[in-house]
Amino acid sequence: MNINQIHEAYTAALHFLASGQLNNAFNKTEDLITELQLGEYSDRLxxxxxxxxxxxxxxxxxxxxPERKLVYNKLIAKTFVLNSDLKEEVLLRNSSNYEYSQxxxxxxxxxxxxxxxxFASFLYFYNQTELLRNDAENHDVELKRLRTNYELLLPDIFGLFWLKTSYGTEEKQLFGKILEDSYPGSIEKSIVISALTLNLWRMFDxxxxxxxxxxxLSKNQQIKQRALVGLCFVLAKYNQFLPYFPAxxxxxxxxxxxSHVVxxxxxxxxxxxATVETDKITKRMQEEILPEVMKISPKLKDKMDADSLLNSDEWNEENPEWQDMLDESGVGDKLKELSQMQLEGADVYMSTFSLLKSFPFFSEFTHWFMPFEPAYSSVNELFVGEDNTLLSAFLGNNMMCNSDKYSFCLSVLQMPESQRGMIKQSFKMEAEQLSEMAKDEAILTPDLASKNISKQYIQDLFRFFKLNSKHTDFDDMFSLxxxxxxxxxFDILSNNAGFKSNIAEYYFSKNHYHQALDLFEEIQLETEPTAALYQKIGxxxxxxxxxxxxxxxxxxxxFIQPDDIWTVRKIALCHRxxxxxxxxxxxxxxVDYLRPNITSVMMQIGHCYLELKKFNEALGIYFKLDALDGENVKVWRAISWCSFVSGNIKQAHYYSEKVLEYAxxxxxxYLNAGHVAWCQRKISAAIEHYRMSLSLQLNNWDIxxxxxxxxxxxLIANGVDKDEIPLLLDALMSTPDI
Known part of the structure; x- marks a missing residue:
């Protein structure tokens, strides 16, 4: 079997299991066993x-x-586990995928x-480092050697929990010891959770x-939040089979x-x-904002060069023309929008830092999952001999995830010392402000620390599954x-009051209407319906x-809240x-009765009359709108078209010309103007208008x-001979621009 056939057999077995076709599932399982040729798996089947x-x-x-249902469920669970084990062993033998190669x-x-x-090696590092720390100047070489050896051990412990097919007693004991409160290594605690999550993501156990x-259940928030994040993804992947595992x-x-866990x-x-929005933001940065900035940057440079001639009294005065350029280009509005999204917690740094993941640091797989550690040898140069303002600013910055902090430090280390000094000074100036903001946020949001840990970890995972050079070898967690x-x-969590409605409202706020509908339809059945609920569902x-x-x-x-103008308008819209x-x-x-003379409503009334071929009534509405607002191009278009279809070509011509001249x-x-000109027997003018219409449609003749x-x-009703239509169209096609 090739790799595709292995995956197809595994997927088919799971499909049959989920649909209750156990015999077919057994047959597909046997295909994998035949490939593996191991008696242990044959016996299990x-x-x-x-x-x-x-x-x-x-x-x-x-x-x-009475035990039939229980036995049946156990059969499904064991068959599912057997297939998961089989897939792992078959791919280990045959796959060139990065995980299986590792x-x-x-x-x-x-x-x-x-x-x-x-574990003893890790303890040795911490014990020796503690002994030598008080006399660090005299033991600098030894401390560096200890640190180097320690960092070489991190890929080992990550690899152990990431790649092991099954954990024996020793692995489980090591996992427990690392997670004990008394164990000093914060990096190890974090990466073993990530390694375990990746292991479960690859195979169920x-x-x-x-x-x-x-x-x-850990009291350590770094451990707890990482575990909760991993649990969400893993349970979503194996969702359909979890009911068969009562424990x-x-x-x-x-x-x-x-309640805190919920x-x-x-x-x-x-x-x-929210990671779905990250892809949109990244795409927008790359396709809209950065190209526009590049376009206007030469203009800004010219202005700034000219302004360098200003005397010292005007040194700090910014030129309002710079902002004008941003406003005219539309970049200003887009940047303000991104700033607002950032305040709301959106991940706006993905695009920026995606360019900074090519450092050799990120070629080590473990580094993608590490919490930011200033003492880590790859970045600690920036934090040596400083007054810790850079450190405090970095650790207090909740906008950047761990991966991006490493990227930033690595890029700073490539800068000349003078530029580094400027950046450090900038951080020093901001450190107090960041510290005060962090205190205020902590008071207003007691669970802010845990929320920030999970947010940064999710962003770290997102960067791994999108930017790592081997990311295509992994099933993307964020596809879920x-x-x-x-x-x-989610079903279990929904037993808590407000949980389902909060997620539903978030889906709704981000325009994920299909997902929001799934939940609002359930809420509708579970609660006393309100007008607002039905409005949202509608x-x-x-x-x-x-x-x-x-x-x-x-x-x-x-019915619940009669004569609400918004609702009545939506009812009218759905009918239309x-x-x-x-x-x-x-x-x-x-609606017009409830609140007279709303322009958009009157326009829709006119359109309905037009669709019902009540042209006089439609024109009456449109002329009333024109009297109320004589500069409304939409009204002119409507009058022109209504006049045309009702046979008043002179009036249609007058308003069509107004649209072409003032809008x-x-x-x-141009198409409508061409129709009017043709009905007036102005053939050349008609062809010219049609040509302009075609041009604006990129000369797409089919459209x-x-x-x-x-x-x-x-056209025929207004006197155009139907036999002339092919002639004019041929004449139009023969013009040079077509």
Whole structure:
């Protein structure tokens, strides 16, 4: 079997399991066993098959077996685990994927002989460092040697928990010792949680998942938040099979009994959903903002060079023209929008720091998951001999994740010393302000520290799965970002008041309407409905083009809270979008009754009359609008078109010319003007207008002719001979620009 066939067999086995087709699942499992040729797995499959046959025989013979459901669920769970183990072993033999290559090499490259020896080496580092620290000047060489050896051990402990197929007693003991409060190593605590998460992401293992659940109970927030984040992703991946593992469910129920844990989960799920926005922000930075900045930068440079001639009294006065340039280009507004998003917690640094992940530092896999540590040898030069202002500013900066902090420090180290000094001075000036802001935030938001830890860790993971040179060899965790609400974990957490509605509101606020609908439809069944709830549900159906469902929801909102103008307008809109212009007109007229002379509502009333071919009524509305606001180009367009379709060519010509003269005419404006000119027998003018319409449609003849054909009945009704139409179109096509 090749790699694709292995994955197909595994996926098919899981599909059959999930749909209750155990015999088919067994057959697919056998395909993987045949590839592996190991008796241990054949025995496991034979036991499962035999037990299932017993269950079926008892069922067919009519035996009342109260344990049948329990046995059946255990069969599914064991078959799922068997397939997970099989896939791991088959891919270990055959895959050139980075993870499996590392699994094969790790036993030959690790620097320890046992987990106990590895732990002893870490303890030796901390004990010796503590002894020598008080006389660091005389033991500088030895301290550096200890540090170097310590840092070489980090990939070993990460690799052990990331790559091991199953954890024995020694690995479990080591995991427990590292996570003990008395153990001094903060880096090790963090990276073993990341390694365990990656291990579970690659293959399911109930015992390992139990270790991750243990870590979720830690008092250390670095451990706890990383474990909770990892748990969200892992449980979402194996979601459909978790109900078959009652021990996991029981532990999750106990975990969700803690209100602080539930709040942590809520923050984490929202932050995971927010990563969808990170891709949008990055794309916008690369495609919109940076190109615009590059365009205007020469102009800014010219202005700044000229202003360098200013005397010293004017030295600090900024030229308002600089801001004018930003405003004119639109960059200013976009940067303000990004600043606002940053204040709301959006990850706006992804684009910037994506360019700084090519340092050799990031070629070591473990470094992508490390918390920021100023003492780490790759960056500690920046923090030696300083008054710690740089350190305090860095550690207090919650906007940058750990990975980006390393990137920033590595880039600073490449700068000349003079530039480094300027940056350090800048941090010194900001340090007090950052410290005060951190104190204020801590008072206002007691759980801010845990929230920031999880946010930064999620951003670290996001950078790994998007920017690491080997990221394509990994299933992307963030492909599940918009599916967290469909998980087994989410269902358990939803038993807490407000949890489901808070996530639903967040989805809604970020325009993830399909996901928000999933939750709001459940909330609708679980709570006393309100007009506001039905309004939101209607709006989401509308935004997803489910107009009949939207209309039903709006009608329910109107029943609970009659004559709400917003609701009545939406009801009218749904009728209009569904093509029921009679009903749409009825509701728009009702809105006009409730609040007369709203321009947009009057315009829609006119459009409904037009669609119903009540041209005089439509023109009456449009002329009323023109009287109220004589500079409204949309009204002129409407009058021109309505006059054209009703046969008043002179009036159509007058308003069409106004649109062309005073507005920025579009393709449709020139098309309509061409129709009017043709009906006046001004053939050359008609061709010229049509040519302009085509030009604005990038000379796409198919689009032009599709729109033109829709208007043919009106041209003929206004006196154009249908036999002339092919002639004019041929003449138009023969013009040089077509």
């Amino acid at each position: 034979n036991d499962l098959r035999q037990n299932y046959q017993y269950l079926l025989q008892y069922y067919i013979s009519g035996v009342d077996d 699994k094969r090499y790790f036993p030959h490259t690790k620097r320890h002989h046992s987990p106990a020896e590895l 109930e015992a390992k998942l139990s270790l991750l659940l243990d870590a979720c 996991i469910r029981n532990r999750l129920v106990l975990l969700a009994d803690d 709040e942590n989960f809520q923050n984490i799920i929202i932050q995971i959903i 970002s918009l599916f967290m609400h469909r998980s087994f974990l 709006y989401m159906y509308q935004q997803t083009s489910q107009f009949q469902k939207a209309l039903d929801a709006y009608m329910k909102a109107d 979008l569904s093509g029921n212009f009679e009903k749409a007109l009825e509701y728009y007229l009702h 920025e005419p579009g393709a449709q404006d 032009f002719i599709e729109t033109f054909n829709e208007d043919k009945p009106y």
